[in-house]
Amino acid sequence: MIERALALLPRRVRVGAAPIVPERSVAGRTLLLLITIMSFLSAVTLGGVVLVQKSAIAWSSDVGREVTIQIRPVEGEVMESNLRTAVSLAQATPGVSSARALTLEESQKLLEPWLGAGLDLTAIEVPRLVVVQLADPIDADVEKLARDLEAVKGASLDTHAAWRQQLNTMAGTIVFSGLMILTLIGVATVLAIIFATRGAMATNREIVDVLHYIGASNRFIAGAFQGRFLSIGLQGGFLGAVAAVLFFMLIGTAAGNMMSNQASAQFGVLFGRFALGWDGMIFIILVVPVIAALTAVTSRHTVRRYLSQTS
Amino acid sequence: MIEFSDVGLRYGNGPEILKDLTFSIEPGSFHFLTGPSGAGKTSLLRLLLLSLKPSRGRVTMFDQDVSDLTQDRLLQMRRHIGIVFQEFRLLDHLTTYENVALPLRVLGQAESEYRPNVTELLEWVGLGERMDAPPSLLSGGEKQRAAIARAVIARPKVLLADEPTGNVDPELSSRLVHLFAELNRTLGTTIILATHELPLLDQFPYPRMLLSKGELVIHD
Numbered sequence: 187m188i189e190r191a192l193a194l195l196p197r198r199v200r201v202g203a204a205p206i207v208p209e210r211s212v213a214g215r216t217l218l219l220l221i222t223i224m225s226f227l228s229a230v231t232l233g234g235v236v237l238v239q240k241s242a243i244a245w246s247s248d249v250g251r252e253v254t255i256q257i258r259p260v261e262g263e264v265m266e267s268n269l270r271t272a273v274s275l276a277q278a279t280p281g282v283s284s285a286r287a288l289t290l291e292e293s294q295k296l297l298e299p300w301l302g303a304g305l306d307l308t309a310i311e312v313p314r315l316v317v318v319q320l321a322d323p324i325d326a327d328v329e330k331l332a333r334d335l336e337a338v339k340g341a342s343l344d345t346h347a348a349w350r351q352q353l354n355t356m357a358g359t360i361v362f363s364g365l366m367i368l369t370l371i372g373v374a375t376v377l378a379i380i381f382a383t384r385g386a387m388a389t390n391r392e393i394v395d396v397l398h399y400i401g402a403s404n405r406f407i408a409g410a411f412q413g414r415f416l417s418i419g420l421q422g423g424f425l426g427a428v429a430a431v432l433f434f435m436l437i438g439t440a441a442g443n444m445m446s447n448q449a450s451a452q453f454g455v456l457f458g459r460f461a462l463g464w465d466g467m468i469f470i471i472l473v474v475p476v477i478a479a480l481t482a483v484t485s486r487h488t489v490r491r492y493l494s495q496t497s
Numbered sequence: 498m499i500e501f502s503d504v505g506l507r508y509g510n511g512p513e514i515l516k517d518l519t520f521s522i523e524p525g526s527f528h529f530l531t532g533p534s535g536a537g538k539t540s541l542l543r544l545l546l547l548s549l550k551p552s553r554g555r556v557t558m559f560d561q562d563v564s565d566l567t568q569d570r571l572l573q574m575r576r577h578i579g580i581v582f583q584e585f586r587l588l589d590h591l592t593t594y595e596n597v598a599l600p601l602r603v604l605g606q607a608e609s610e611y612r613p614n615v616t617e618l619l620e621w622v623g624l625g626e627r628m629d630a631p632p633s634l635l636s637g638g639e640k641q642r643a644a645i646a647r648a649v650i651a652r653p654k655v656l657l658a659d660e661p662t663g664n665v666d667p668e669l670s671s672r673l674v675h676l677f678a679e680l681n682r683t684l685g686t687t688i689i690l691a692t693h694e695l696p697l698l699d700q701f702p703y704p705r706m707l708l709s710k711g712e713l714v715i716h717d
């Protein structure tokens with residue numbers, strides 16, 4: 187647009203040389219739209235991967251900060267006494283910040299989804315739980331606690347390792363799938379740029395011939411076309427990245443407004459708050475130069491190949 | 498400067514378009530290349546422009562055999578050769594000034610460096626007032642003068658012209674050939690001008706190369 191406006195100025199007023207490849211001769215609008223869409227998809231995929239990764243790390247960290255002691259009813263044993271012993275042993279373990287036995291009411295609430303509300307647990311003997319918070323999951327001597335608990339009959343320790351393993355596997359699968367999708371988007375973008383470049387070369391055959399006749403090297407001609415494609419790549423990458431940022435802002439706001447507070451809280455625990463953070467933003471901004479470079483390199487390679495085939 | 502020795506040219510497996518061409522061109526000379534349509538004038542010019550390689554024989558340009566030149570060396574040599582086409586082949590999206598300056602841009606010169614030369618040449622060919630106009634607004638004669646200016650702006654040693662008067666009236670044809678003659682005289686550029694307009698040839702005292710069915714029948 188700016189170049190078109192400058193072209194209207196008299197030569198003596200203009201600064202800099204006019205582009206050798208005219209802006210409108212490269213299938214600009216279609217390619218710009220295509221690169222914008224590809225950049226948007228790349229940025230959204232990348233943002234999604236970052237969100238899942240961050241949520242998984244946060245979840246894994248939360249779960250890792252807690253272990254649970256389960257005490258099953260054993261004939262001849264006093265449950266309340268065993269609970270107190272288990273709490274004492276836990277509190278005496280290095281790296282444990284607190285230990286607390288769940289009350290009967292709390293245990294009842296945990297069983298409500300399976301057994302229904304209004305259940306009187308005093309009539310039946312159910313296992314009881316001690317929730318142990320770790321000050322530092324790495325330094326806490328969980329193995330010592332497990333050994334100490336062997337003295338309490340019916341007691342067992344659950345470190346949630348299986349849960350964490352499953353969570354990490356799920357997050358890893360999502361991240362891997364996201365990266366696969368990104369690769370496919372990249373390949374599709376490269377193919378689209380190759381077709382667009384070959385089309386542009388065919389359309390501009392006259393310019394290529396004239397440049398050859400006046401002694402231009404293939405490198406010079408490729409550079410003239412590359413400049414045009416780099417410009418389209420930069421514009422498309424920028425528009426796609428802006429659209430992706432707006433998309434995350436929009437669904438973040440929508441998720442907060444449309445869901446009930448409870449549902450929103452659960453959703454937030456599972457998938458985060460759609461807050462990308464600075465690291466997510468940096469990934470999305472990085473899409474712009476990556477897409478522009480991909481466009482420039484692909485078009486340059488295609489142009490040089492085309493020229494070596496035709497000259 | 499240019500030596501052809503038993504040169505033949507064929508496209509693919511087709512018949513020979515040019516046969517047994519043997520001639521030499523001296524530096525600073527002016528030659529008409531003539532013959533009926535299909536005689537092989539354009540093919541010979543493409544050989545001289547180094548955009549084709551002969552099927553047989555030996556072509557020497559600027560004291561070098563062109564048959565085994567590298568791509569880079571070929572490019573260097575092509576920069577010593579200017580070309581003017583019948584259909585002008587100016588780039589429509591550039592102004593007359595930008596079209597003429599194109600060979601210097603290709604050579605990597607900055608605009609501040611080439612601007613005085615381009616302006617001076619455009620004034621010399623009578624396009625001083627038309628330098629900001631795009632080719633679409635130029636007349637046939639103006640387009641051809643712009644194309645000639647573009648061909649000589651980088652001071653080539655040889656200037657090839659393929660039917661440069663084909664799209665203009667006889668009076669303008671004569672004036673254009675006078676312009677080529679002036680370039681030959683003032684800059685010392687070797688000129689090979691292909692035309693099939695015999696009346697035009699009679700107006701100028703330059704030697705003629707007559708091609709017929711791919712063979713050089715007169716070279717005086």
